[in-house]
Amino acid sequence: MDTYETVDSHEHPDEHLWLDRLIKVGLFLLAQSIAVLLVSFVALLVSFETSWSATTSQQASLLQPGDARSGTLLLKDDGGTIEAIRLGIDVDVTVSGPTLRTRVTQVFRNPTKGWVEATYVYPLASDGAVDTLKMVVGDRIIVGDIKERQQARVIYEQARRAGQKAALTEQERPNIFTNSVANIGPGETVLVQIEYQEPVHQSGNEYSLRVPLVVGPRYNPAPIVQSVDFRNDGSGWGATTSDPVPDRDRISPQVADPARNAPLNPTSITVHLNAGFALGEVKSYHHNVKVESPDNMSRVVTLADGPVPADRDFELTWKPAAQKAPAVGLFREHVGDADYLLAFVTPPAAEQATQKPLPREVVFVIDNSGSMGGTSIEQAKASLLYALGRLQPNDRFNVIRFDDTMDVLFPTSVPADAAHVGEATSFVSALQARGGTEMVPAMRAALTDKLGDTNMVRQIVFLTDGAIGNEQQLFETITAMRSRSRIFMVGIGSAPNTYLMTRAAELGRGAFTHIGSVEQVEERMRGLFAKLENPAVTGLSAKFSVAKADVTPAIIPDVYRDEPLVLAAKLDKLAGSLEIKGRVGDRPWSVTLPLQGAAEGKGLSKLWARRKIGDAEVARTLREMTPEDTDKTILALALDHQIVTRLTSLVAVDKTPSRPEGAPLRLSELPINLPAGWDFEKVFGERPQLTPTQLRERRADAGQPAARRPAPVTSDTIRLPKTATSAELKMIAGLIMLALALILFVFNRRQTLLTDAA
Amino acid sequence: MSRFISPLVLALVGTILFGDGAYIHAKAWLAQVLLERAFDRSVATGQIVKPWSWADTWPVARIEVKRIGASAIVLEGTSGQALAFGPGHLDSTADAGERGVAVYAAHRDTHFRFLRNVSVGDVIEITRRDGRHFRYRADSSAVVRFDASGIAPSARDFELVLSTCWPFDAVTSGPERYILHATLIEPDE
Numbered sequence: 001m002d003t004y005e006t007v008d009s010h011e012h013p014d015e016h017l018w019l020d021r022l023i024k025v026g027l028f029l030l031a032q033s034i035a036v037l038l039v040s041f042v043a044l045l046v047s048f049e050t051s052w053s054a055t056t057s058q059q060a061s062l063l064q065p066g067d068a069r070s071g072t073l074l075l076k077d078d079g080g081t082i083e084a085i086r087l088g089i090d091v092d093v094t095v096s097g098p099t100l101r102t103r104v105t106q107v108f109r110n111p112t113k114g115w116v117e118a119t120y121v122y123p124l125a126s127d128g129a130v131d132t133l134k135m136v137v138g139d140r141i142i143v144g145d146i147k148e149r150q151q152a153r154v155i156y157e158q159a160r161r162a163g164q165k166a167a168l169t170e171q172e173r174p175n176i177f178t179n180s181v182a183n184i185g186p187g188e189t190v191l192v193q194i195e196y197q198e199p200v201h202q203s204g205n206e207y208s209l210r211v212p213l214v215v216g217p218r219y220n221p222a223p224i225v226q227s228v229d230f231r232n233d234g235s236g237w238g239a240t241t242s243d244p245v246p247d248r249d250r251i252s253p254q255v256a257d258p259a260r261n262a263p264l265n266p267t268s269i270t271v272h273l274n275a276g277f278a279l280g281e282v283k284s285y286h287h288n289v290k291v292e293s294p295d296n297m298s299r300v301v302t303l304a305d306g307p308v309p310a311d312r313d314f315e316l317t318w319k320p321a322a323q324k325a326p327a328v329g330l331f332r333e334h335v336g337d338a339d340y341l342l343a344f345v346t347p348p349a350a351e352q353a354t355q356k357p358l359p360r361e362v363v364f365v366i367d368n369s370g371s372m373g374g375t376s377i378e379q380a381k382a383s384l385l386y387a388l389g390r391l392q393p394n395d396r397f398n399v400i401r402f403d404d405t406m407d408v409l410f411p412t413s414v415p416a417d418a419a420h421v422g423e424a425t426s427f428v429s430a431l432q433a434r435g436g437t438e439m440v441p442a443m444r445a446a447l448t449d450k451l452g453d454t455n456m457v458r459q460i461v462f463l464t465d466g467a468i469g470n471e472q473q474l475f476e477t478i479t480a481m482r483s484r485s486r487i488f489m490v491g492i493g494s495a496p497n498t499y500l501m502t503r504a505a506e507l508g509r510g511a512f513t514h515i516g517s518v519e520q521v522e523e524r525m526r527g528l529f530a531k532l533e534n535p536a537v538t539g540l541s542a543k544f545s546v547a548k549a550d551v552t553p554a555i556i557p558d559v560y561r562d563e564p565l566v567l568a569a570k571l572d573k574l575a576g577s578l579e580i581k582g583r584v585g586d587r588p589w590s591v592t593l594p595l596q597g598a599a600e601g602k603g604l605s606k607l608w609a610r611r612k613i614g615d616a617e618v619a620r621t622l623r624e625m626t627p628e629d630t631d632k633t634i635l636a637l638a639l640d641h642q643i644v645t646r647l648t649s650l651v652a653v654d655k656t657p658s659r660p661e662g663a664p665l666r667l668s669e670l671p672i673n674l675p676a677g678w679d680f681e682k683v684f685g686e687r688p689q690l691t692p693t694q695l696r697e698r699r700a701d702a703g704q705p706a707a708r709r710p711a712p713v714t715s716d717t718i719r720l721p722k723t724a725t726s727a728e729l730k731m732i733a734g735l736i737m738l739a740l741a742l743i744l745f746v747f748n749r750r751q752t753l754l755t756d757a758a
Numbered sequence: 759m760s761r762f763i764s765p766l767v768l769a770l771v772g773t774i775l776f777g778d779g780a781y782i783h784a785k786a787w788l789a790q791v792l793l794e795r796a797f798d799r800s801v802a803t804g805q806i807v808k809p810w811s812w813a814d815t816w817p818v819a820r821i822e823v824k825r826i827g828a829s830a831i832v833l834e835g836t837s838g839q840a841l842a843f844g845p846g847h848l849d850s851t852a853d854a855g856e857r858g859v860a861v862y863a864a865h866r867d868t869h870f871r872f873l874r875n876v877s878v879g880d881v882i883e884i885t886r887r888d889g890r891h892f893r894y895r896a897d898s899s900a901v902v903r904f905d906a907s908g909i910a911p912s913a914r915d916f917e918l919v920l921s922t923c924w925p926f927d928a929v930t931s932g933p934e935r936y937i938l939h940a941t942l943i944e945p946d947e
Contacts, residue, residue, distance in 0.1 A: 718848060718861055718909040720902075721836040724923040724931035725865045727782035732929060734776025741769035748765060 086111060087120060087670050089267040089310055091211055096602050097276035098200055098331050098342055100209055102128070106192045110184040112666075115659045117160060119180045120670040121253040122310075123212035126175035126499035128196035129603075129610040129643040133650035135167040135181075136191035137658075144169070144652035146642045148635065152649035156180065163659030167192045169650040172251050173471065174614075175499040176215055177644070183659045194650070197603035197610075202344060203513075203527065204562030205325045207275065208317040210514070213267055213310040216371060216495045216675045217255050219437035220245040220469040245469035252469075254671040263309030264673050271301040271316055276599075278321040285315045286494065286516055286676075296321070311673035312494035315516060329564075330593055331601030332574060339571040340604040341549075345580055346564040347537040347589060360457045360532070361396045361413050363446045363485075364388075366431065367464035367492075369403040373433035375518070375676075376493035380463045382521045383490060384428050387461060390529050391416035396456065399424050402442035403435030412450045437468050440477050447481040454484070459532055460508070463490045466497030474500070475621045478507045486510040488528060495675035503614075507621065511560045531560035535585040542567055546576030547595070552611040556582075568608040574598070609641035782842070786868035789843035793817050793831035801889045815840040818847050819854055820885040821862065821920070828872035832862050845869050845920075854884040854918060855892040855942070859909055863921040866936070870922040873938060882918065882940050894918045894940035904935050916942035 088107040093100055104124075110116050124130065133144030144167065147155065152168060159166035160182035167190075168180045177194075184190050201208045221244050245251075256264055273282065278296045288304040301316060320326070329344035366384050368377060384399075391397055396413040397420075400406065409427055414420045446460045466489075468474070478487065487508025489501040492515055505512040511531050513524050540556040550570040559565045565580065574595050581590040616633045619625040625633070631647060638648040659665065789809070796809035797817040806816045819832040836846030845864030852858030864870035876882070882894045901924050902908060909919055917939065924936035 718851060718859070718907050720861070720904045720907050720921045720935045720937070721841065721846065721848070721863050722838075722904070722923070722931055723841065723863050723865050723870065723921065723935070724928070725782050725786075725842070725867055727779040728867055729779070729929050730775045730782075731779030734772045734774070734779060737768050737772030737775060739772075741765040741772055744765035744768060745762070748762065 087118075087265050088307075089213075089265055091213075091267060091269045091314070093209065093211065093269070093271040095200060095209065095271065095273045095275065097274065097599065098329055098344060099601060099603055099607065100198050100200055101195060101603060102198065102211065103193060103195045106179060106194075107189060108181050108184055108192065109189045110186060113186050115186065115663050115665045116184045117180065117182045117665055117667045118184060118670060119178060119667070121172070121176065121178050121215055121251065121672065123175050123215045123495070124177055124196060125198045125210060125212065126502055127607075127610060127614070128198040129606040129641070130169065130171070130177065130194055130196040130650070131606055131641070131643045132193070132195035133167060133169050133652055134191075134193040135165065135652040135654065136193065137165050137654055140654065142167075142652045142654050144650040146639065146644070146648050146650055148639075149647055149649045152651040155651050155653060156182065159183075159653040160665070163657040163661065163663075165190065165654040165656075165658055167652045169194055169644055171644050171646050171649070172247060173499055174617075174646075175212065175497070176251055178250065183665060185658055197606045199342070199566065199607055202325070202346075202564045202566075205319055206317050207319070207325075208315065209271070210316075210498070211269065211314040212495060212498065213313060214495045214673050214675050215251070215253070216465060216467045216493070216497065218245075218251055218467050218469040218497075219369065219371060220248040220252070221436070221438060221440075221473075244473050248469055253669060255674050256671045263311060264671060265310040266307035267310045268307045269301075269303050269314055271299075273299040273301060273316075273318060275299075275318060275320070277326065280319040280321040282316070282318045285317070285520060286312050287314055289316075309673050312676040313496075313516065315514070328591070328593060330578075330595070330598040331604060332595070332598040333601050333604040334574075335605040338605075339547075339574040340608050341567075341569045341571055341574075341578075341595070341598060342601055342604045342607060343567045343569075343578060343580075343593065344564045345567075345591060345593075346562070347559055347582065347584055347591075349534065349561055349584075358457045358535075359392075359394045359396075359455070360459055361451055361453065362387075362391065362532070363398045363400065363413065363458075363460045365400045365402065365442050365446045365460065365462045365464075366428065367403075367437065367439070367442075368401050368431045368433050368435075369437040369467075370434050371437060371465055371467040372492065376465055377431065377433040379515050379518055379521060380490075380492045381428055381431060382518055383463055383492070383515055383525050385425060386521060386525045387529070388421050388424055388428070390525075391421060393417060396451065397421075397424070399427060400442055400445055401427075401431055402438060403433075404438045405435065406438070406442050406445065408445055437464075439464065439468050440470070440473050443474060443477050444481060447478070447483070447485050449483060449485060458485045459510070460485055460487045461490060461528070461532075462487060462504070463492055465493040465495075466491060466500035468497070468500070471497075471500050471503070472621070475503060475507055478504060479622050482508055488512065488532065490515060490524075490528065493675060503618070506557065506618065509558055511563060527562065530562060534561040536560050537565075537582050537584050537589065540565065540580065540582035542569075543579045543581075544569070544571070544576060544595075545579065547571040547573050550612075552608060552615050554615055568604065568611050570605075570608055571595075606641050606643055609637045609643060612637050613643075613645055783868060785842060786844075786865070790831060790869070793833070793844055797831045797887070800887050801885070804888060806887070809843075815843075815846075817844070818887050819862075821845065822883045822885075823872065823876055823880055824883065825880055826872055826875045828875070830864065830869045836863055841865060854886055855890060855916065857916055859917040859919055860884075861909060861919045861921060866922040866924070866926050870920065871926075873920060873922050873936065874926050876920075876938060881943070882920070884918065892916075893943045895943050896938055896940045898939045900937050900939070902935055902937060903933050905933075907935065907937065909937070918942070 086109040090105040092103045106120060108118050135142045135144070149170065156166050156168040163183055166182045170178045172178055179192055181190055181192055201210070269287070275297060279299060282291050282299050282301065284301065287308060289301050290304045292300045294300065325346070327346045331342045333340045364384055364387060366380055372380060393416060395416045397416050398413040399409040409424060410420070443462070446462070449458060485508070487504060488510040489505045489512035491498065491501045491512060494516060496514060501512040513528050515521055515524050536558040538558045540559065542551055542556060548571070552568050556565065556567070577592050577594045579590060579592045581588070583589060613634050616625065616630045620627055620630040634645055635647050638645040644650055792809045796807045797820060800807040800817055808816050815833045815835050817831045818834045820829065821832060822829045830845050832845045832847050833840045833843060834847055835849050840846045841864060845862045848861040848863065851861040854860040866873070876896055878896050878898060880896045882896060884892045884894065886892070920938045921935050923931055924934040926936070
């Protein structure tokens, strides 16, 4: 064999070389394959790690804080067996001269087979005093009591757990309230009735009332995360920033997408109008109405087309038959041992001819955030274009637009010549609604007085729907920076935030007006310009000759053209007269009203208390009162006069338990409509996955009357994590390689043995 | 001599790989021993006790199936790291003993290897970190895709789901999961 091989090799020398080469190539390939195997195992490990982390991030993405807006856990709907609570609303308004009383009846019907707790977030007039809550169960009527907010909550929670029917009315903002109704049985209907008192609004010749029917979705700025700079001395003190909207969950009910849902919450409205004078035109701007006239001083107004969805404010205006509205109104009410007085005085208009209006610097601010999408932005643009057209050549002006970003058109205010106005006109025409509503920086920019020209009157015209949740931040900005600027708010859209408008105008010593449709633009803007262009009635004071009086507002604001001065006072006795003094332009003016001439009015004490509460809140914003003193004042007033405030709630409990022990109770947060004219996608971005019902489980026997904890929002089904390790694969591969090594070893050894043998 | 290099390298790589695989099992076993101690302390003190100082998770419950003598300590969360040491509690699901579905997941080749032996009707006992004890009865099992588990997070009853990869004997991981569903029999204070 040996010889054979030798011979063979000798006979084929090139063949031996070929074999040698083959072995070399083979070894190279083997080394390569080991390298590849190693690399691939490393890759395998890496891929396992990434797939794990991918699974984790999917889990995390189910819990986005933005999704928790509705604070609800979406339940799976098994073929429509779970139906939502149904709500119907009836609004009944009675106008008696200067005041109106509104009764809102909410009908909660439970078509489901389980016990339900329902909550509904709804708006009311911001200067209304809510004083009555009634719950009607079957033929029983339970009247609610006013209690401190925490105490009311505890009473309600106890009743809820005990299976008793209960209703709770809480104030979230002066114009946003929440009603909660516990233990509505299967197939049952519970009526909740609240009543509030409100003054009639007057502007020039026109009287009006406004019934807000929907809370526009608010933009709630995210908490600002600040980095903290600790001092080097190691004292360890640092500031934390608080959330600008701590109660964001409470004011953000789920909004039904109008493209996917039929309008919700059918509402019927009736107004009994007793003006106290012969009536002329009675008009509803946003709803078709039927007007009946029992006599020349009263009207009955109903909706012409039956119930409407609660998606826009109801606005009714009326005018006296006479050319001129009465310039003075005086009303009294005796409650307890005190007399309450409500006075309306419209100061005379200064004669245009006698004085030349001062030149003005006007800063226009327009909100082009997503909530303004749809018809609102059209109204705002039309209003602003009208305003630009009304500027005089010797005026100066500037334009600021904002969403979550901001643009100031000119570096400083410019003369209102044709070129500048033209530039501003095209800037405004090109605006589109999108983005968030960061109102504070825009207000700050508008209040920054760069010109500093004290010969000019400085005015800010602010056009917005006020759909923000951080009202208090805006008020504080105005207070801190207002200086000599005056702020005129223009409320745009079908459901503007009236509380923000009135309070901002009050703090900014200006006025405000509503524009609810494009048709109203010209008329309302003309009214606003009358206020801007004519001198205000300034330096107002009120004095009672005999009676000791507690007057609100304590410091009487300036009154603009066509606006009445509205005073409320608490008197120890109804005697003597009331003298009001002031200056119209540069001329002194005064009027004296004998108190004996006052007519009987209704609910004036509550209006007085409500205005005192408003005064206290303003004083707190102005830092004239400490928060503790403010709370004390408000609480005393609220308990005395039985009205709902941010510190007091109404609670009604039906003592008869109705829910059997052990039966579960479900929470149903009623969705609201999107205000008419709003664009869903502009506000909420892409349409989210909406299920027809949104119900949250709450165990009836749950422990504390705990604060609402936003439940995690989860998708319908749970994704399961990856649950296999690579252990087995690795061990098998390892074993194979060990076996391979063994084979190779044996093979090599054999060859070595053979060679050795040779 | 050079002839021995290639089998030696191959043997080395093989040993490393085998060792790596064995390490996963060893880690899974050792971690359970440490977790057992941490969990006992947790029950005793009522506090969250981390099994080792750098751990990013902590024991939340003990699962026991007495019939087959299986037991495991469940960790909070289902990150890859947590699952290496013990079954994980899906943090978007309810706690055991609460209304809703509690979902525990673990590796089919380590902590939930016993799942194949659990049959419908078996009693699964859960002891929570706070010492409360709950008994569930397995009532169904199913094989599902990981993204279509059909488990609604907000179930009306008190439910428990144990999940692991399917099939049990596969070597590579796939999209299928084995789920064992159980319902609370009685809480036992």
